[in-house]
Amino acid sequence: MGFIELKDVTYTYPLMHTPALKNITCSLEEGKFYGVIGENAGGKTTFCNLLRGLIPHFYQGKLSGEVLIEGEDIRKKDIDVLSTRMGYIFQNPFTQISGVRKTVFEEIALGLENLGIPKEKMIQRVIEVAELLKIEELLENDPNRLSGGQRQRVAFASIIAMDMDVFVIDEPTSQLDPEGTERIFEIIRMLKDKGKTIILVEHKVDLVAEYADEVLIIQGGELVRKGPVKEVLSDVGMLERGAMLPQAVILNRELMENGICLPEVPVTSEECIRLLLERGKEHGKN
Numbered sequence: 001m002g003f004i005e006l007k008d009v010t011y012t013y014p015l016m017h018t019p020a021l022k023n024i025t026c027s028l029e030e031g032k033f034y035g036v037i038g039e040n041a042g043g044k045t046t047f048c049n050l051l052r053g054l055i056p057h058f059y060q061g062k063l064s065g066e067v068l069i070e071g072e073d074i075r076k077k078d079i080d081v082l083s084t085r086m087g088y089i090f091q092n093p094f095t096q097i098s099g100v101r102k103t104v105f106e107e108i109a110l111g112l113e114n115l116g117i118p119k120e121k122m123i124q125r126v127i128e129v130a131e132l133l134k135i136e137e138l139l140e141n142d143p144n145r146l147s148g149g150q151r152q153r154v155a156f157a158s159i160i161a162m163d164m165d166v167f168v169i170d171e172p173t174s175q176l177d178p179e180g181t182e183r184i185f186e187i188i189r190m191l192k193d194k195g196k197t198i199i200l201v202e203h204k205v206d207l208v209a210e211y212a213d214e215v216l217i218i219q220g221g222e223l224v225r226k227g228p229v230k231e232v233l234s235d236v237g238m239l240e241r242g243a244m245l246p247q248a249v250i251l252n253r254e255l256m257e258n259g260i261c262l263p264e265v266p267v268t269s270e271e272c273i274r275l276l277l278e279r280g281k282e283h284g285k286n
């Protein structure tokens with residue numbers, strides 16, 4: 001059984017007539033990195049709210065089907081306990097900061113205080129995490145006066161300090177430039193290497209192809225595809241269904257139209273270059 005199990009889950013927000021999520025069945029395993037993609041208003045953030053227990057603990061509305069976390073129904077889970085194990089990074093970095101703390105140091109310490117960690121250990125943890133995420137120079141700053149990228153890194157620092165097992169991350173880079181995006185993905189890669197379970201909503205499908213183990217495509221409230229990155233993202237049939245595919249897949253299609261057939265469909269540019277170089281060598285031999 002997966003770490004998180006959804007069985008025929010349908011959810012409708014209060015006062016809405018159509019469900020935001022329809023008949024979702026899937027299983028998420030511990031230690032895996034899931035990339036969630038799909039069109040705007042498709043239900044990705046709602047899916048995150050469900051995994052975090054905000055549905056049904058915070059959002060009322062109509063929920064049917066089963067959501068199991070480690071085999072236990074989410075309706076029976078204590079949301080406070082769940083939130084100490086499952087970290088969340090918001091879609092908009094400007095809503096992330098608590099606004100009640102005067103320094104970044106205190107902001108990162110906030111969650112640890114809530115966990116009742118002794119002061120000395122807390123100070124040590126904040127410093128360690130700040131070093132890890134290279135934000136030492138921000139520790140004395142006012143958290144309300146950070147750039148979007150800095151805010152996102154502070155948000156990651158807060159939940160990494162609490163040593164959570166699961167990270168639900170909703171479009172962390174949508175407001176960041178390429179450099180800020182790269183820094184966030186360095187952090188996410190580090191979490192993956194530590195064996196954390198990651199559920200990342202991300203529009204930049206090339207990054208999903210590079211980092212994730214599996215992909216979920218959520219369109220119109222439905223889970224239209226779930227499977228290994230290579231399998232799902234190399235399927236050009238998904239284009240007709242409105243999904244975005246990696247540049248390498250699009251390029252491969254154009255190569256094929258020009259008579260250049262690679263032995264497999266590349267999903268990252270590195271893979272594409274490798275396959276082209278191998279093909280070049282083969283041709284050199286003949």
Ligand SMILES: Nc1ncnc2c1ncn2[C@@H]1O[C@H](COP(=O)(O)OP(=O)(O)OP(=O)(O)O)[C@@H](O)[C@H]1O
Binds near residue numbers: 043
């Ligand atoms: N609090 C809410 N109350 C009522 N309807 C909502 C609420 N939040 C989202 N919805 C509706 O649910 C549907 C799914 O929204 P959701 O935010 O999950 O989509 P999304 O895939 O995250 O979109 P985006 O890519 O724009 O972030 C939309 O039709 C949206 O209008």
Ligand SMILES: [Mg+2]
Binds near residue numbers: 044091170
């Ligand atoms: Mg969203």
